Amino acid sequence: MKLNVEMRKIEYGTEDYEVSIDIRNECFRKPWGMDIRDEDLSGDKDMDMYGAYLDGKMIATVFLTQDDEETARVKSVAILEEYRGYGLGRYLMDFIEDKAREKGYKRVNLMGRVWVEGFYHKLGYKTISEPYDYHTIPHIDMTKEL
Numbered sequence: 001m002k003l004n005v006e007m008r009k010i011e012y013g014t015e016d017y018e019v020s021i022d023i024r025n026e027c028f029r030k031p032w033g034m035d036i037r038d039e040d041l042s043g044d045k046d047m048d049m050y051g052a053y054l055d056g057k058m059i060a061t062v063f064l065t066q067d068d069e070e071t072a073r074v075k076s077v078a079i080l081e082e083y084r085g086y087g088l089g090r091y092l093m094d095f096i097e098d099k100a101r102e103k104g105y106k107r108v109n110l111m112g113r114v115w116v117e118g119f120y121h122k123l124g125y126k127t128i129s130e131p132y133d134y135h136t137i138p139h140i141d142m143t144k145e146l
């Protein structure tokens, strides 16, 4: 990977947590004229949240939560635009899949935007739904056995 990032856990309600909201807003809402702070984000307190830091600045996020005892769910895979294309996406997914394995999960589910389906296919994810709209944006459900 071409970026020398350090992964750190993000605690709910901290300054770093606020930065993680900004990153998700930039990646998932603002380009479509929406603001993630208009949404109920209280579910974040039950997630394992991680930030990728470059020279002390958070540049990406990845979250882990649970679907059921055997199945984890990856959320909020978001990289600020200028840091995309350097292998960080793959690195974040390897990192979070390792966390899921450590916790004893057998598979990982996620909801992907249709235009990043190819990225997740490269990492071994299978598409398991037809496209559907979420916040007006086409998504698909994907899964991977760990």
Ligand SMILES: CC(C)(COP(=O)(O)OP(=O)(O)OC[C@H]1O[C@@H](n2cnc3c(N)ncnc32)[C@H](O)[C@@H]1OP(=O)(O)O)[C@@H](O)C(=O)NCCC(=O)NCCS
Pocket: 027, 028, 077, 078, 079, 080, 083, 084, 085, 086, 087, 088, 089, 090, 091, 111, 112, 113, 115, 116, 117, 118, 119, 122
């Ligand atoms: C999608 C995203 C996480 C990819 O991260 P990235 O750091 O740019 O990806 P990487 O550099 O690790 O790419 C890994 C591989 O996937 C490929 N890839 C990356 N984006 C892709 C895409 N949209 N479609 C198909 N392949 C893609 C790369 O070419 C690379 O292939 P290679 O290993 O053969 O060279 C990043 O672009 C992002 O945060 N986008 C905005 C937010 C978003 O849409 N997140 C996903 C929501 S479901």
